[in-house]
Amino acid sequence: MSELSELYQELILEHGKNPRNMRSMEAANHNAEGFNPLCGDHITVHAHVVGDTIEDLSFEGSACAICTASASMMTQQLKSAATSDADSLFEQFRNMLTGPESNADAYEQSLGKLASLAGVRRYPMRVKCATLPWHTLKAALEDSADIATTE
Amino acid sequence: MGNTTAHSTQTPTTAQSTFDVSAIRKQFPILNRQVHGKQLVYLDSAATAQKPDVVIDAEAAFYRNTNSNVHRGVHQLSVESTDAYERAREQIARLINAASADEVIFTSGATESINLVASSYGGMHVGPDDEVLITHMEHHSNIVPWQLLCERTGATLRVVPVTDRGELDMNTLRELLTTRTKIVSVVHISNTLGTINPIREIAALAHGVGAVCVIDGAQGLQHLAVDVRELGCDFYAAAGHKMFGPTGTGFLYGRKELLDAMPPWKGGGSMIRNVSFSGTTYADVPARFEAGTPHIAGAVGLGAAATFLQSIDRQALQSYEHDLLAYATEQLSGIAGVRIIGEAADKASVISFVIEGIHPHDIGTVLDNEGVAVRTGHHCTQPLMEQYNVPATARLSLAMYNTRDEIDALVQAVRTAIEVFDV
Numbered sequence A: 001m002s003e004l005s006e007l008y009q010e011l012i013l014e015h016g017k018n019p020r021n022m023r024s025m026e027a028a029n030h031n032a033e034g035f036n037p038l039c040g041d042h043i044t045v046h047a048h049v050v051g052d053t054i055e056d057l058s059f060e061g062s063a064c065a066i067c068t069a070s071a072s073m074m075t076q077q078l079k080s081a082a083t084s085d086a087d088s089l090f091e092q093f094r095n096m097l098t099g100p101e102s103n104a105d106a107y108e109q110s111l112g113k114l115a116s117l118a119g120v121r122r123y124p125m126r127v128k129c130a131t132l133p134w135h136t137l138k139a140a141l142e143d144s145a146d147i148a149t150t151e
Numbered sequence B: 001m002g003n004t005t006a007h008s009t010q011t012p013t014t015a016q017s018t019f020d021v022s023a024i025r026k027q028f029p030i031l032n033r034q035v036h037g038k039q040l041v042y043l044d045s046a047a048t049a050q051k052p053d054v055v056i057d058a059e060a061a062f063y064r065n066t067n068s069n070v071h072r073g074v075h076q077l078s079v080e081s082t083d084a085y086e087r088a089r090e091q092i093a094r095l096i097n098a099a100s101a102d103e104v105i106f107t108s109g110a111t112e113s114i115n116l117v118a119s120s121y122g123g124m125h126v127g128p129d130d131e132v133l134i135t136h137m138e139h140h141s142n143i144v145p146w147q148l149l150c151e152r153t154g155a156t157l158r159v160v161p162v163t164d165r166g167e168l169d170m171n172t173l174r175e176l177l178t179t180r181t182k183i184v185s186v187v188h189i190s191n192t193l194g195t196i197n198p199i200r201e202i203a204a205l206a207h208g209v210g211a212v213c214v215i216d217g218a219q220g221l222q223h224l225a226v227d228v229r230e231l232g233c234d235f236y237a238a239a240g241h242k243m244f245g246p247t248g249t250g251f252l253y254g255r256k257e258l259l260d261a262m263p264p265w266k267g268g269g270s271m272i273r274n275v276s277f278s279g280t281t282y283a284d285v286p287a288r289f290e291a292g293t294p295h296i297a298g299a300v301g302l303g304a305a306a307t308f309l310q311s312i313d314r315q316a317l318q319s320y321e322h323d324l325l326a327y328a329t330e331q332l333s334g335i336a337g338v339r340i341i342g343e344a345a346d347k348a349s350v351i352s353f354v355i356e357g358i359h360p361h362d363i364g365t366v367l368d369n370e371g372v373a374v375r376t377g378h379h380c381t382q383p384l385m386e387q388y389n390v391p392a393t394a395r396l397s398l399a400m401y402n403t404r405d406e407i408d409a410l411v412q413a414v415r416t417a418i419e420v421f422d423v
């Protein structure tokens, strides 16, 4: 149970249940679909970008708690951010999940709530759940027509 | 409902008296291991079954004492390995009651077996105005080879619907069968729903319109005694690794007169009689369909698995598994929020379920943490997931070595998941 509660922290369960910014977006000018065929996570990310700023960010779909919480926190963190921030945040997020363990604490500062997903690193089969929203956001910002996957 | 198997009626009491599960468990060494500090509870045999000592030992003994290529050398080891390889073919033929060992072709699994039929038989007998009939409950490996065949030949793929209970809509199946139908390919036991399909009836219907009947038997042999002649099918595709044999093994049963008339599908060594640039002639069946060096040690292990299965009282095993299925169904149904998908009257010990408010992938992780191995996902049956309007399911699949205690462990772990997610 203790290992489990490290993975499924309160914050993750709460975002999984009541995701923020889970909605469609009429004004979106960047959209992309993401799919993880392994587990069936299937989401769409919508962004309204003006100049270099992500004015609005949302997602829709059906996904596991890890993926949903990651998408929820991602949209919170990057709303009103610069598009270049999306890249650097993704880089840090990915490092937290797959990089050297010793750095884990350092991510608290830069990643905020997203640091609660650090426990996913012990579940290699679940890392892709956490990164799917980010791959999908990347595809949206790059206007990629392909369905984003975590491969 | 056609009473297609011996286990359709409940006979749980005889199961205990003649089926000794603890004696079976002793033969599967992996069952002793721990996972995350807990005793392993392996409920994923539909993905691949665990291996008994006799299979592990047969494969290891082959490498230790006999290893060499088959059909190639005059030296002693080659003679012995050829004997061992061909003996394995006979062991399988006996298990399924084939008319001769020549009707058994070694493959890498059910997928390759189906592709062989689609490519060789299909390529020869299916044309632009013809139809291939499959069902909505097929595994991707009994869908995609036929889609490829239809793309190549211009034929049409027809699909028999599945009822909400998870049974084939037999009336529509009858309607879809016409003289245009050349191949009917149906799963014996659904890996997602557990449904046991009425194969005898389907084979007879297919023959009625002049079509051949292919059975995807990937999930068949580990649960049922299969007699291919009694079933009346023309081809039976089997997965060795799901019937307690080594991974990377499988076979195709085909009626001899059909195989004899079929062209090769892969070219190479062993499948030829004579090669020349003015024209190559092909070997007889089964060598014609086994190009290249086969998985010899795997075939030997699979032969051992076939003999192992034959040594078991199948009637008692079926009753035992039926009892486990009934118990697991009852226990899971008793948990608020759990929905079982697949309620066919004739069902093997496979249960797909979902829990309201918890994604199957999260269920899988919580269960794994408790040492309970189940499969989560679409189980390579995406059309079925769509029909039931779920992105995925959690699936437990019970084999001969599972027990009621293990089902209790699963149920406890499901309760833990519900607690963690507070649904």
Ligand SMILES: Cc1ncc(COP(=O)(O)O)c(C=O)c1O
Pocket (backbone or CB within 6 Å): B046, B047, B108, B109, B110, B111, B112, B139, B141, B142, B187, B189, B190, B191, B216, B218, B219, B238, B239, B240, B250, B380
């Ligand atoms: C019903 C069914 N058909 C086909 C297959 C494919 O078998 P294999 O992996 O041996 O090729 C499977 C196994 O996943 C299955 O369950």
